Amino acid sequence: MSSDDADARTRQSADMRAMFWTWAGLIAAGLTVMIVTPLGGR
C-alpha cells in the first residue's frame, strides 16, 4: 500500500468516526435535555 493510499484510508476512517460521534453526541445531548428539563419541573 502506498503512502497516498494509507493517507486516504486514515482520512476516511476519521470521517467515519466523525459521523458516528456527531450522531452519538446529538442523541446524548437530546436525551440529556429531554430528561433533565422535566426533572427540573419546567
Add this chain to the structure above:
Amino acid sequence: MRRAIRDNGLSLFFLALFLLALLGQSVAGYLRNDGELTDHGMPRIGFVEFVTSSDFLVDVAENWQSEFLQFFLFIAATIWLVQRGSPESKRPGDEGPGSDADQLVGDHARPDSPRWASLGGLRTVLYGNSLLIVMGAVFVLSWLAQSLAGTVVMNSENAMHGVPSVTWLDYVVSSDFWDRTLQNWQSEFLAVGTMVAFSIYLRQRGSAESKPVGEPDEVSSTESE
C-alpha cells in the same frame, strides 16, 4: 472535501433533514403554543423558553422513542424471524445468531476486523450485540423522557383547571401516556411490516433497500446468498 461529502452523504443528508425538521417543529409548536396562551389570556413566553419546556420536549421524546423501538425490534426480530423474498430478511434456514466463522469473530476474525471481534469473551459478546444494546438504551431513555415531560405537562394543565397534580407513577398508567405512546408505535409497526412485505415484489433500482430489479421474487437478502 468533496470526496468526504460523497463518502458520508447518507449520514449528512439525514442530519440536515433532521435539523431542518426539528427547527420546523419548534417554530410550528411555538406558534401553536403562543396562540393557545393568547386565547386563554395567559402571559406569552419566548421561543427559547418554549423549546426548553416539557410542552415541546414531550412531543420530541414520544417520536424518538417510537423510532428507536422500531429499529430495536427490527434488528432483534431479523435475527430469528425471516420473510422469504424480502431483501430486509435473511434466507429461510439462516435464522439465529450465526456461527463464529460466518460472523468473523474469535479465531475467525480477519487482521482488519474490529479489535473486540477477535478478543473473545465478554467483550466480543458485548460488541456482537452493541447495535441492539445502544438502540434499546436510547428507546428506554427516550420513553423515560416522554413520561417525565408528559407528567410536567399534565400537571401544568391540571393546575390551570384546579385539578390535583399527578405523580410520575400515576402518569405512566394514564390514558394520555398510552395514547401518545401507542399512536406512534402503530405507525412504526405498519411501516416496517409494509416495507418487509412490499419489498418482496416491488423494486427500487439502485437502492440498498431493494433487491436488484431482475432478482427473482423468492430471493431474500442477496448479501446472505
